[in-house]
Amino acid sequence: MSNLPIVTLSKANHRKEHQILIEFKHDWVLIDVVKHLPQARWSATLKSWYIKNTPNNLKKIYDVFKGHAHVNSDHLFSKSITKTQEFPKKQKRQLSLEQRDLLNSFYKYLKGKRYSKSTVETYSFFIADFIEFNQSKDLISLTNRDVELFIESVFIKRNYSISTQRQFISAVKQFIIFYPETQISNLALTRPKKSKKLPTVLSPEEIIAIIQCTRNLKHRAIITLLYSAGLRIGELLALKLRDISLTRKQIHIQSGKGRKDRYATLAESFLPLLNNYMSTYEPTYYFVEGAKGKPYTASSIRKVLARSCKAAGIHKPVTPHTLRHSYATHLLENGVGLRHIQELLGHAKPETTMIYTHVARKDLMDITSPLDMAVKQLSKSDKVEQKFLLSRK
Numbered sequence: 001m002s003n004l005p006i007v008t009l010s011k012a013n014h015r016k017e018h019q020i021l022i023e024f025k026h027d028w029v030l031i032d033v034v035k036h037l038p039q040a041r042w043s044a045t046l047k048s049w050y051i052k053n054t055p056n057n058l059k060k061i062y063d064v065f066k067g068h069a070h071v072n073s074d075h076l077f078s079k080s081i082t083k084t085q086e087f088p089k090k091q092k093r094q095l096s097l098e099q100r101d102l103l104n105s106f107y108k109y110l111k112g113k114r115y116s117k118s119t120v121e122t123y124s125f126f127i128a129d130f131i132e133f134n135q136s137k138d139l140i141s142l143t144n145r146d147v148e149l150f151i152e153s154v155f156i157k158r159n160y161s162i163s164t165q166r167q168f169i170s171a172v173k174q175f176i177i178f179y180p181e182t183q184i185s186n187l188a189l190t191r192p193k194k195s196k197k198l199p200t201v202l203s204p205e206e207i208i209a210i211i212q213c214t215r216n217l218k219h220r221a222i223i224t225l226l227y228s229a230g231l232r233i234g235e236l237l238a239l240k241l242r243d244i245s246l247t248r249k250q251i252h253i254q255s256g257k258g259r260k261d262r263y264a265t266l267a268e269s270f271l272p273l274l275n276n277y278m279s280t281y282e283p284t285y286y287f288v289e290g291a292k293g294k295p296y297t298a299s300s301i302r303k304v305l306a307r308s309c310k311a312a313g314i315h316k317p318v319t320p321h322t323l324r325h326s327y328a329t330h331l332l333e334n335g336v337g338l339r340h341i342q343e344l345l346g347h348a349k350p351e352t353t354m355i356y357t358h359v360a361r362k363d364l365m366d367i368t369s370p371l372d373m374a375v376k377q378l379s380k381s382d383k384v385e386q387k388f389l390l391s392r393k
Helices: 027-033 054-064 097-112 117-133 144-155 162-178 204-212 217-229 233-237 268-281 299-309 320-333 338-345 348-360 368-379
Strands: 006-014 015-024 041-043 048-051 071-072 249-254 262-265
Touching: 006 054, 015 054, 027 054, 027 162, 048 054, 048 368, 054 071, 097 117, 097 162, 117 144, 117 162, 144 162, 204 299, 204 320, 217 233, 217 262, 217 268, 217 299, 217 320, 233 299, 233 320, 262 338, 299 320, 320 338, 320 348, 338 348
Parallel strands: 006 071
Antiparallel strands: 006 015, 015 048, 041 048, 249 262
16 A cells, blocks of 8 residues: 555635545556546646546545545644635746756657657756756756656655656656756666556447447447447547448548547448437547537547446446557457457557456466366376365355
8 A cells, every 4th residue: 555656635715615525646556446446627726637526436535546646634634724716826947947948859850859748848948957056066967866866766756657757757768858968877777667458358248238328329339339349538639430331341440549540330230329429429630529619528528428438337447448458458368360450459569468368368268277177187087986176065
């Protein structure tokens, strides 16, 4: 438990209601977890996630973070209540004008490298933190030990995940290419090994149950397409009507992850639902649209999926990406080769696709346990007069 990040709960009056504030250090995994709370919202004013203060919601918080974080609710039961206007503002970085100019140039450098917006902002944030931490030192004197001290003093203290630390090392590698005057050696910078966690995979029966429990036509079309084509959530949100070919039964995914184009199959069984959805909602540009023709939001899809999972009686953590994992695993179990699955998913490396061999059950289920073999052999032995049973004393 001590190795898990800490989520701190406190209470506040916000939007004329008593709320539970859910606070933690920036962690993409925890951000994804908190989105499994259907009523949880992010407040830019409070700089915190919040949910209505009810006993039921408190129980949901403990349930959703179980195994992901340690929940500290000491402040929740204290007498003081945080008010919106009393919440401290974000502290301004202590950086010199020269350092700010350097960071702005680094930001432009990353944009010129054509990194995604999120990567540019993440790398810039990390380097700004790193420079501020070493405020008393000249940049040209920074060494690999300064990188290690920053990780030891900041990342470990804030309980940042391994994946976040790997991102920081990648940011430093780009920074020393941009600013080679430092004493930091690129070759000596090493990323910690990735956590080899197996993805959550739903059974085909659970997928069907989720779709059946999704009553809204638009929401049902979204969930069905995510699974049936193995789409990332960003790919579905960016999917345009012109990229759907009914005659070829294909979806043209443009500028997916890594700016790669690919084709995904349009399931035959999805076509009646697709036609029903198109004639009912009449989207004009995107496959799924929000208010006034604008793109739909990822948070809306996550909330829809959470409600459908609850209605289907599925209590394991399920995200839109879980549907993609399930799609790939089911293809493998149905005999589709890894090379074809790699193409359908848009993976750059076959090693990424190989993870599904660890969760596919087809071959594993055919393996007989040595215990079953031993019991069977003993039961057939002439020395045993009656059938051997494990349940017998």
